[in-house]
Amino acid sequence: MSSFFNCAAYDDVDTTIRLDDHVIFLALKIKDKDSDMYLTLNPFQTRILAKYLTAALTQIDFTSLADEKHFGDLTVQIEQENLQDEDFDEEEYALAAPF
Numbered sequence: 001m002s003s004f005f006n007c008a009a010y011d012d013v014d015t016t017i018r019l020d021d022h023v024i025f026l027a028l029k030i031k032d033k034d035s036d037m038y039l040t041l042n043p044f045q046t047r048i049l050a051k052y053l054t055a056a057l058t059q060i061d062f063t064s065l066a067d068e069k070h071f072g073d074l075t076v077q078i079e080q081e082n083l084q085d086e087d088f089d090e091e092e093y094a095l096a097a098p099f
Contacts, residue, residue, distance in 0.1 A: 006035055011072040019080040 011030045018025040024046045028037040041049065065071075 006030070006033075006037065008035075009071060013072060013074045015074060015076045017076060017078045019078065 008028065008030050011032055014029045014031060016025075016027040016029075018027075023040050023042055026037075026039045026041070028039075030036070
């Protein structure tokens with residue numbers, strides 16, 4: 001078993017989400033550090049993780065964070081075979097509480 005801790009809250013992170021019929025592959029690459037994290041989950045695990053991340057986000061007052069300049073940025077690229085740009089509705093995946 002291996003464990004590691006990497007705080008990326010203050011760094012810029014490039015994220016790739018690759019969708020497959022049976023798994024969801026997540027790659028988190030921290031731009032200014034030599035640190036990449038990879039996680040592969042099945043659809044049920046991903047759904048549970050998304051549910052609890054969404055629940056956790058409802059506890060944050062995003063308006064109080066609007067002036068904070070010390071947080072890192074996050075970009076997300078979704079890769080899926082046969083996924084066209086017009087198939088991805090950004091409004092459907094908008095943040096629950098954008099700035």
